[in-house]
Amino acid sequence: MTSAMEPANFVRVNPFPVVTRTYRPQDLFLFSAATWNAHRIHYDQDYVVATEGHEGLLVHGPLQAVQMFQVLINQLAEGARLQSVRYRHLSALFVGQEVAMSGRLAAMDEADGTATFDLWIERVQDRQRTTTGNATVRLAATD
Amino acid sequence: MPTQAMDRWMARPPDVCTVYVGPQDIARFALAIGATDQAHFDAAVARSRGFADVVAPALFYVSLRTGVFNLVPPEDLHAEGTPLRDVPPIPFTQAMAGETHAELYRPFVAGDLVTCSRHPKSVSEKIGRSGKLTFVQFEYQYTGSDSRPIATENFTRIFR
Numbered sequence: 001m002t003s004a005m006e007p008a009n010f011v012r013v014n015p016f017p018v019v020t021r022t023y024r025p026q027d028l029f030l031f032s033a034a035t036w037n038a039h040r041i042h043y044d045q046d047y048v049v050a051t052e053g054h055e056g057l058l059v060h061g062p063l064q065a066v067q068m069f070q071v072l073i074n075q076l077a078e079g080a081r082l083q084s085v086r087y088r089h090l091s092a093l094f095v096g097q098e099v100a101m102s103g104r105l106a107a108m109d110e111a112d113g114t115a116t117f118d119l120w121i122e123r124v125q126d127r128q129r130t131t132t133g134n135a136t137v138r139l140a141a142t143d
Numbered sequence: 144m145p146t147q148a149m150d151r152w153m154a155r156p157p158d159v160c161t162v163y164v165g166p167q168d169i170a171r172f173a174l175a176i177g178a179t180d181q182a183h184f185d186a187a188v189a190r191s192r193g194f195a196d197v198v199a200p201a202l203f204y205v206s207l208r209t210g211v212f213n214l215v216p217p218e219d220l221h222a223e224g225t226p227l228r229d230v231p232p233i234p235f236t237q238a239m240a241g242e243t244h245a246e247l248y249r250p251f252v253a254g255d256l257v258t259c260s261r262h263p264k265s266v267s268e269k270i271g272r273s274g275k276l277t278f279v280q281f282e283y284q285y286t287g288s289d290s291r292p293i294a295t296e297n298f299t300r301i302f303r
Contacts, residue, residue: 061240
């Protein structure tokens with residue numbers, strides 16, 4: 001039997017190109033400001049080191065997650081839309097640490113008209129994943 | 144655990160607030176996350192795709208989660224920066240984001256009047272390598288003026 005659904009119905013490229021990023025303090029400031037987040041671990045170097053014992057400013061988990069899913073969103077085919085996301089944070093990520101973000105198609109459900117994608121962010125220096133998640137993408141025609 | 148104080152904190156009434164989503168809210172969030180689609184900034188581009196006005200990045204609910212419920216006077220912030228009302232009655236030295244699951248029903252669009260509600264849904268403990276961890280799960284709902292859901296979210300905050 002030939003499947004009517006192909007990966008190209010959902011994304012232009014699979015697996016996705018790897019996106020690298022090194023967070024700067026100003027990236028954290030802009031996200032804290034846009035989300036009205038006063039948590040000091042994201043902007044107060046003295047506090048985060050002396051009081052909480054971290055090695056530096058911590059990159060917001062939600063900022064990592066949003067940008068991880070943007071990697072998928074940037075590859076969505078016309079007529080495909082994000083239906084749900086799930087993510088968790090596995091390891092602290094600090095300002096100045098380079099990360100690589102990517103993802104790939106995990107499964108397609110023809111009856112449901114959906115596809116599931118796995119995504120991840122990996123710290124380059126030690127290949128430790130800091131955030132992982134998955135997303136369900138639905139074809140608009142199946143809404 | 145759970146203590147009576149935690150039981151009372153968990154049983155508090157839901158927080159509910161209705162807010163207007165403006166084009167600047169969407170532009171700020173899009174710039175902060177590096178989203179470059181012109182439909183986030185240019186109403187004509189958004190309209191050409193069938194939206195009434197500029198459309199927000201898919202995970203815009205993240206900005207409402209804190210942007211709505213963190214609007215408290217500075218003196219009502221805990222020493223680590225979280226609103227005091229969001230800090231459970233437990234000792235902790237660090238707070239961090241945990242697992243999140245969100246359902247996205249439609250994009251947020253400039254001009255939306257969104258009713259945001261949340262309540263603590265569950266609390267649990269685990270013993271990790273660094274000691275006791277307390278997981279507090281919050282349920283958020285973001286609803287349009289037509290009473291239809293725009294997004295729902297289960298967000299866990301971890302206290303160590």
